[in-house]
Amino acid sequence: MGAWLLLLFLILLGFVSARAIWPAPRVWSEADPLRLAAAPLLGMGIASGIFFALRIVLQQSPVAVIGAVLATAGLAAAVAWSGARNANPDTPAPRASAPVWLWILLGIAAAMAFLTFLMLHGAAPHGEWDAWSIWNLRARFLFRAQEFASPFSSVIEWTHPDYPLLVPGVIALLWHASGDESTAITGAVGFLFVLSAVAVPFFAIKLLRGSGLAVLCALSILSATSLVRIGASLYADVPLAAFIVTAGALLVYGLETDSARPIFLAGLAAGFAAWTKNEGLLFCVSLAAAHFLSVSGLPDLRRRLRYLPSLLAGMLVVLAIAGYFKLRMAPANDLVNASKSAVFRVRIVDFNRYWVTFWAFVGEFLTFGNVLVPPIIVFSVWLALVRLRESVSGAALLPLIAITIQLIGYFGIYVTTPTDLDWQLNTSLPRLLLHVWPLAVTGIFLISKDIFDPAPQPSAPVSRSK
């Protein structure tokens, strides 16, 4: 079977899995575009988990792995089909619509972003430095090796053999399907991650706040051109950003529509974030913490406690795979190793490191993503002009709380990093901020007043005068 056909099957696997977990009536349903936008991520995540378990741990043949992926898709489709019989229709989207000229602007921006991706990938089909020294290198090891000790050997510690395997695993699986190391397929996988990082928040905002704010949300995410540039470089930072925004958006959707099913999917996406890059582990903690820190009262707290098992169950399914890899196969992480030393205690009380890191964050906030005007200014102006929603619920604040926790975590990692701090900040900070960019933009549009809604929002109840 060709790699392209298998890639299509992976998208189908993601879609039917989303429908199996979060059912909808058989006909095309209101939230199906959101399920479809998340499908490449879910499909590739599930397939890489199967590849890891069967090929790397149990040493089964590639044909058996591909067979298992297809069987899983068949099983998920059967569950989705039977679940559709009694499924309630999806919550209808708000009726607010965007003017045609705004759709045209989004179309132009998306077309330019797509062509830019094609040209960048055409000029560097193997990706940039981290792609061929970490991610695609690991994929080559997994594709070419007949045993799976060498790929994780500490002899090549500079390749970070402890890094999780979602991206290399899915690339190796697709290469097995084609029988060669096609760079076109790695490019297609890279493109799907960029696409989902924009499409998932677009459809989530469309369902929750209407198409006008959704179009502006997608335009804003695309304005950080590093998303396309780093996506075409085939680094794992864009896949991580895609999983982070999917987890955050589905969690908000589940909370705002009072539905546990999308929350399980949110947990699954957060788990896949941890299976993509080590920073995803921190995100699982950030998301679970934000789930509670964004409560808006005691009844809301009870609701959050009710939904917590769904969120954690989704996460734990994937974290079990990541945990097995970390504990049984991968050497210890270089940063974690170094943090055990006495030097760690010296670094944590060195206030100069806090100062340097703080100013690096400020600088990056002002120049992030090659946006023409610093995003912090754009969104300050935006919120000043359109104002906040009249009733900003706790769930709407969740994405911004989650990314704040994530950024505090990144700050702490920089302060204690064993490597040269300036070098570490210069080489990684723009990519780390990109991880949270799509979710940050989604958070801004979730709390913005719906300026496209023709009907006025209901005002808060006025207490009766005594």
Place this chain on the structure above:
Amino acid sequence: MTPRVLGAIVSVAAVSLLSVGRLFVQVSDFYPKAPAIDGVTEFDRRFVALRAMLPPKGIIGYLTDPGISPADTNAQAEYHLAQYALAPVLVVNSPEQRFVVGNFHRTVTVGSLRDRGFKTVKEFGNGIVLLENEKVR
């Protein structure tokens, strides 16, 4: 739609469109001038014959032109690319292995290598040589 709201929409849309457009113009300008075959593919091809000769697992050393600092960015990139080309064999950035891959850009004579304790096993052209370190037998 009030002028204030319209202003907010136009500013967000304009910043996005101009940012995406600027990168598009920069890349469109650079892309036609990019080499037909990218550097990584070209580098990879130099190692194809050597890779075919290597076993499916094992460790091999790495040696490049004398006088190049290990901290040199280009030298580091070439070492990483050599590992990318030769996976799943592990390539260590040291000649202290029985078999060593030589990646040379300057002419190196068999005699000078022999003086350093290396026997030439096979030359593959384009500066790629498989060596045997006679001190590590």
